[in-house]
Amino acid sequence: MTEFNEKIIDGKAFAEGLRARIAVQAAAFEAKAGRKAGLAVVLVGEDPASQVYVASKAKQTVECGMESFEHKLPADTTQETLLALIDRLNADDAVDGILVQLPLPKHLDEQTVVERISPDKDVDGLTPISTGRLALGLPGLVPCTPLGSLMLLKDRLGNLSGKDAVVIGRSILVGKPMVQLLLGENCTVTVAHSRTQNLADVVRRADIVVAAVGRPEMIKGEWIKPGATVIDVGINRLPPEEGKKKGRIVGDVDYQSAIQVAGAITPVPGGVGPMTIGVLLRNALVAAHRNAGVELADGILD
Template sequence: MSARRIDGKAFAAGLRERVGTIAADFAGKAGRKAGLAVVLVGDDPASQVYVRSKGKATVAANMNSFEHRLPTDATQEQLEGLVDTLNANPEVDGILVQLPLPAHLNEQAVVDRIAPAKDVDGLTPVSTGRLALGLDGLVPCTPLGSLMLLKDIHGDLSGMNAVVIGRSILVGKPMAQLLLAESCTVTIAHSRTKNLPELLRGADIVVAAVGRPEMVRADWLKPGATVIDVGINRLPPEPGAEKGKLVGDVAYGEASEVAGAITPVPGGVGPMTIAVLLRNTLVAAHRNENIALTDTTL
């Protein structure tokens, strides 16, 4: 068996195109563009790249991008004050504070400060609570993007056995909640789970988000299983190379000989994250202006 390669890059491109079309329609109805504000504290190179790419993608999708940069030594009061200002700005529909923050700042307090209606990362207590209760709300981008890929392959997920490896608030926990809402039978596993290979061999769906390079091996998988690899790990560079190879949490080469479908790393889940961020911003904009979405499947 050779697994179907799940092309997240192509799916994300289609989603971004749809978002751009609907965003243009929104601007005509609301008299303004939807707006995403991204806050970056410090000068971490990786975070700077992420913020730039998010800004470009936002503008390309017919929305306004508001970038706010604070120095590394910014105080908790300064950061929370900026979030308060963005909460009150009617031009801003979504607020994303780029994590991680410098160590002297309280991340949870900053996240808690974001207005739930503008919480496009889906991390506030209100957003996580609504997800747990099965109520409509804004959902973390990576899990929602992963669910979109799964539904694109299978359509109805009802009754499928799913194992989520990882219990983070960013991916593992919300992913499990989303799969439960699709009537899957869900098990949350993690790095300390006993007999993990045996557990995975009964799974129709495996979502790996544990942060360990190539931890999931081919003989851990049920033949024909669908594998969503959320992990992004950089291996040590080989002699003479500047950077090491990017790999996921699943040993892609061997796993693709057993799985029915699998996401590559890179090019799988990664591109979905920004696409869903744009989607969440557009959804928030429609709700903030009490305008019905023209595409109810978004």
């Protein structure tokens, strides 16, 4: 089974290395700027999964030597109250990055809330200005999961120029920014989705497959071009088997069949998932350098 182990792209190990580099640069920033880089996370409501995720973000922020500002609001918080908080965080020089944990309660307008965040502090890369900068190839903050996926690809493959890539999924969180990032690396990119005709044939032509469609084990091993690199962004929980309380967590790719064919593949869990918080911290530190006018060497946090 050694050959299979060599195929596995270990996102957890890469994320650990990224956080170590962030910690070094965070200390250097503090010495130059006279303050720590600051990340504010806003949580509205009491969704258990979101609470765990936010707690993990806060813990890792502090461990990397940055300031963590947590704002936990009740589920019945009004739009006006939430927007007022974002305005205060935008004006706070101690806060370099702002993340509003999504999804929000249904009575709140997510798009309006996201648009209120200053693009200079938009560590999720979701504001219209951030997405526009990405589309134009201008410097800006990029969504965490796609950027983490790109980091894993470049770490495994090196130069991506000229490679054929297919992105399965067209969400604003992953699919669309992933396409822009791959175009920026001079890949030839095809956008596919659940309604693409002859999807298997489309996937079979690709050197790089990024699966972010949200359907458990949809992409089969027989669809994968031999030697292709597969990035599985999906996180899906299957129904529990008899006698078990929880079902298995699987990706959008049928891992067991795909690993037989792929040249490299991310597992689920342990692949792309660990990268998301690491890149969030990276974005916060990049924003801190820009906001404080402190130079950060290119590529040092990639």
